[in-house]
Amino acid sequence: MEFSTKGKIHYPLFEMPLYYQPHEKFVEIPPPRRYRLVVIHSGSGILSLNGKQYAVIAPALGCLNEATMVELEGTSQFRAEAMYFHPSVINSRLTFANINIGCSEFLQTDYNDANSLLPFRHDEQRGWLHNIGPMTTQRVQELMKTLKEQLETQNTFWPCRARSYLMEFIFLVYELYIAEFGTAESGEKKPPFAEPELPIPASSEEIYPILVYLLNHYHQKITLADLTRIFHTNRSTLNQKFKSATGYSVIDYLIQLRVRMACQLLKDTELAVSEISDRIGYIDLTHFGRIFRKYTQLSPSAYREKFQHDVYPAAYPEN
Numbered sequence: 001m002e003f004s005t006k007g008k009i010h011y012p013l014f015e016m017p018l019y020y021q022p023h024e025k026f027v028e029i030p031p032p033r034r035y036r037l038v039v040i041h042s043g044s045g046i047l048s049l050n051g052k053q054y055a056v057i058a059p060a061l062g063c064l065n066e067a068t069m070v071e072l073e074g075t076s077q078f079r080a081e082a083m084y085f086h087p088s089v090i091n092s093r094l095t096f097a098n099i100n101i102g103c104s105e106f107l108q109t110d111y112n113d114a115n116s117l118l119p120f121r122h123d124e125q126r127g128w129l130h131n132i133g134p135m136t137t138q139r140v141q142e143l144m145k146t147l148k149e150q151l152e153t154q155n156t157f158w159p160c161r162a163r164s165y166l167m168e169f170i171f172l173v174y175e176l177y178i179a180e181f182g183t184a185e186s187g188e189k190k191p192p193f194a195e196p197e198l199p200i201p202a203s204s205e206e207i208y209p210i211l212v213y214l215l216n217h218y219h220q221k222i223t224l225a226d227l228t229r230i231f232h233t234n235r236s237t238l239n240q241k242f243k244s245a246t247g248y249s250v251i252d253y254l255i256q257l258r259v260r261m262a263c264q265l266l267k268d269t270e271l272a273v274s275e276i277s278d279r280i281g282y283i284d285l286t287h288f289g290r291i292f293r294k295y296t297q298l299s300p301s302a303y304r305e306k307f308q309h310d311v312y313p314a315a316y317p318e319n
Contacts, residue, residue, distance in 0.1 A: 045076020
């Protein structure tokens with residue numbers, strides 16, 4: 001099996017190392033090597049990752065790397081789907097080798113993109129399994145469905161859009177990961193401008209549910225009135241506790257979350273700025289431009305020009 005998606009009508013000679021697996025069986029896969037982003041919809045049991053056993057109850061996410069030896073233990077049964085991908089889909093300069101051992105020729109943005117794949121290299125390269133709540137489950141299902149549709153229908157510019165939804169998916173997974181384990185190692189290079197990790201105080205039982213809500217709904221309209229109603233509090237109490245825990249007001253935190261996602265899409269895709277604006281929750285393009293410039297000191301177009309990667313490599317590496 002090639003674990004790639006080939007162009008049909010649009011880009012017929014293009015082969016993208018991104019593959020949708022509707023029925024993930026949790027078995028070791030043959031070459032070519034791929035990361036596996038798994039959504040476990042139902043079931044419970046024990047998964048063995050490189051010989052270490054993990055109890056899993058759906059719904060859950062799984063991030064398995066190219067070397068993970070995975071096995072279902074006993075009578076464990078799951079209903080799961082997965083996206084298989086090579087890291088070069090995220091950044092054409094990334095390979096399994098240079099992610100694992102580092103590369104002196106990496107640009108700052110290369111380090112950032114490699115860092116976003118930390119969940120797949122967790123626990124001595126075993127990968128990461130994570131239970132998710134109802135809100136995250138809904139968002140994960142939306143992203144998986146949209147990504148699957150892009151690969152299957154292959155409308156105009158499907159490689160770019162499929163790539164953008166994969167990055168949005170990985171963005172969500174990475175935020176969940178740092179919520180559990182903290183920020184990147186101190187030696188890592190930091191992303192430019194608006195991209196540094198936002199504080200996520202997992203120990204705060206009152207604030208953490210609000211952070212998860214923002215993470216799963218940043219692409220929609222969110223107001224303080226919405227949040228006070230959903231979390232049964234008032235504006236002053238909400239803002240006071242949120243700022244005490246994170247250092248930001250609720251709305252400022254939401255804006256920074258949106259700008260971080262915009263930075264990712266601007267530098268790693270060729271999506272129109274108007275589409276990116278809409279994708280992160282800003283219907284008014286002019287307003288998005290003002291917000292983006294305020295937090296990055298650059299216009300969206302200037303940011304893209306300064307940091308954009310090659311979107312369509314001539315050939316994807318396989319190591």
